[in-house]
């Protein structure tokens with residue numbers, strides 16, 4: 009099933025107007041036709057997919073209604089149809105390469121973070137991206153303890169390891185390069201809150217847009233502010249503990265702390281991160297190099313002038329990335345197909 013269809017289907021299923029509704033909508037707008045690939049380096053071995061695929065029964069075959077009971081289709085029937093879970097897609101593997109490829113899409117957390125697991129399972133993803141909060145509001149209620157427990161249980165059941173197979177995307181509102189003190193404090197608090205959510209779920213990688221130089225500040229100043237905020241956030245969440253307080257579920261946390269993954273950006277205006285050099289400059293100022301990485305968004309890269317349309321062009325761009333930033337920092341690829349035709 010295409011993501012756009014999946015997203016719109018979820019949208020109709022959750023039309024009660026809760027805040028996560030926005031998410032499904034956003035997913036369909038911004039993340040449609042895109043895929044997330046996580047790089048294999050440093051990721052621990054995971055369970056075999058075969059067990060994960062086989063422990064979920066296939067959907068029951070459709071049963072035909074007896075002729076005697078045939079009646080006109082009603083709105084209720086349509087709703088029942090919409091509420092049916094989509095069929096399970098086979099779990100993605102690439103055994104011909106001799107190793108598994110971690111690949112999936114941005115899936116909806118509508119109704120609770122635990123719902124990401126069945127949503128990923130149904131599209132055949134063995135890795136996925138998600139939002140941990142409403143990405144267009146400053147405040148979001150804390151993750152529900154019961155949803156966190158379900159998330160862990162379902163993840164274990166279906167072979168999704170939060171430390172290796174998940175890449176949350178940060179809020180679109182956060183600008184860590186914000187020069188205004190009050191706005192910067194708000195952005196920083198939101199960023200750290202997301203890192204704590206990752207730790208509560210055992211998620212090791214956290215993808216975010218670096219920021220932009222606003223209010224007359226230069227890109228150099230913006231790079232310094234981003235790095236300073238990252239250093240502060242790394243120190244504040246150094247333990248990577250699941251510190252959800254009394255009554256919390258005491259999850260595994262993230263030993264060593266969550267890795268903050270900078271996304272390369274399209275080259276518009278004062279946005280930081282469209283050039284690999286800008287990502288390099290941020291990383292150079294980060295004290296704990298183990299807690300910083302990069303996610304390459306292919307659409308952003310192409311818009312910023314990095315050709316990725318052929319295997320040769322892709323290889324050249326990745327060589328350039330390796331020389332400037334270093335492949336060891338590459339944690340994920342966000343492959344977007346909609347606006348350009350990759351071959």
Ligand SMILES: [Zn+2]
Pocket residue numbers: 177216217271305
């Ligand atoms: Zn992004």
